[in-house]
Amino acid sequence: MFQIVGVIAVFVLVFGGFMLSGGNFEIILKALPFEMMMIGGAAVGAFLIGNAPKTVMKTLGDFGKIVSGSQWKQQDYVDLLTLLFQLTKTMKTKGVIALETHIEKPHESAIFTAYPRILKDHFAVDFICDTLRMMTMNLEDPHQVEDAMEKQLEKHHHEAAAPAHAVQLMADALPALGIVAAVLGIIKTMGGIDAPPQILGKMIGGALTGTFLGVYLAYGFVGPFATRLQAVYDEEAIFYKIIQNVLVAHLHGNAAQISVEIGRGSVPSAFQPSFLELEEAISSVQAA
Known part of the structure; x- marks a missing residue:
């Protein structure tokens, strides 16, 4: 919701300020389709050149997370700790x-199928099962297990966060692509240098629209989108970090209740269940 409000604010306040200050939209509107074709087309083309198909598809699929946020909600953390x-x-x-x-x-x-949302996450399930499988193979050194889990988490987070990195690179490129469009506009203007001042003024204004659009899109939209995506990926990574914390605590010989309490301490504050809430969830499972 806040992201939608932010987008509206960036759009309305910038162009509203331009209009209230006496700016003429005619030049911008006339140049906009061509400038967007050059800047947007080059940005999309560079994005496709610089990223693997998997990253491109994941970026398109994850764009909704800018508004919806992390896939994990409070009940998911309770379910994970209970599992x-x-x-x-x-x-x-x-x-x-x-x-x-x-x-x-x-x-x-019967244990896993009671939590369908977690079961749908292949990495979470594999991460839990692979770690427990190592424990059943008598790999009981907490430090070795923790190190192995840390490497898996780093690899997964690096791959999961690739779209945020790709979008940020696009944001970094947009101002320069805006300059490219502006330079082409200046070249066009120089070709008609003998035109009247009124015509030259509009041509130069159209050229400068390219610089404006490149900077505006980079810092008003695409850069913030990348920042938001990265924040969502970081939050989702905590979900898997909790798995590591609980299983390592278990390897240190703690009781199951203590292990999950250690994991509860890592849950983001906005979604962290209280001690009583978690105890009730565990008690209901034990009773069942």
Whole structure:
């Protein structure tokens, strides 16, 4: 919602100020289609040249996150902590054999299928299962497991955040592409240098529209979009970091309840369940 308000503010206040100061939209409107064709076309072309097809498709798919934010909401964090409680509790009380049926076929597991939103996230499920599988193979050194998990998280976050980096590069390029369009406008103007001053003035104004659009789009829209995407990716990465914190705490010999409480401390403040809320969720699962 705030992002939509921001877009409207950037558009209305800039052009509203121009209009109130006595600016003439005729020159801008006349030059706009051609300048946008040059600047926007070059920006999109450079974006396609500089990024892999997977990154291009992910950027298009993730653009809605600028408004919707992270895919994980408060209930998802409660579900994750409850899921990890069940898995670590099962491992502690019933042993490795009882856990294997859940981590080998998570889509058939009674524990995992109780949390469909988490089950849809392939990385989250694989991350949990692979780590628990390492533990069942007697890799019980918390430091080794934590290091292995950290490397997986770094790789995943780097790949997930690629669209934000790509959009930021586009924002960085837009002012220069605006200058390219402006220079072409000046070249066109120089070709008609013998025209009357009124005509030359409009031609120069049209050329400067390119510089304006490049800077305006870069710092008013595309750059903020990239910043917002990066913030969303960083927030989503915390979800997976919680998995690491809980499982490493479990390896250190903590009880399942203590392990998930350590994980609860890493939940973003806006979505963090209270101690009682998490305890009630765990109690309801145990009762079931």
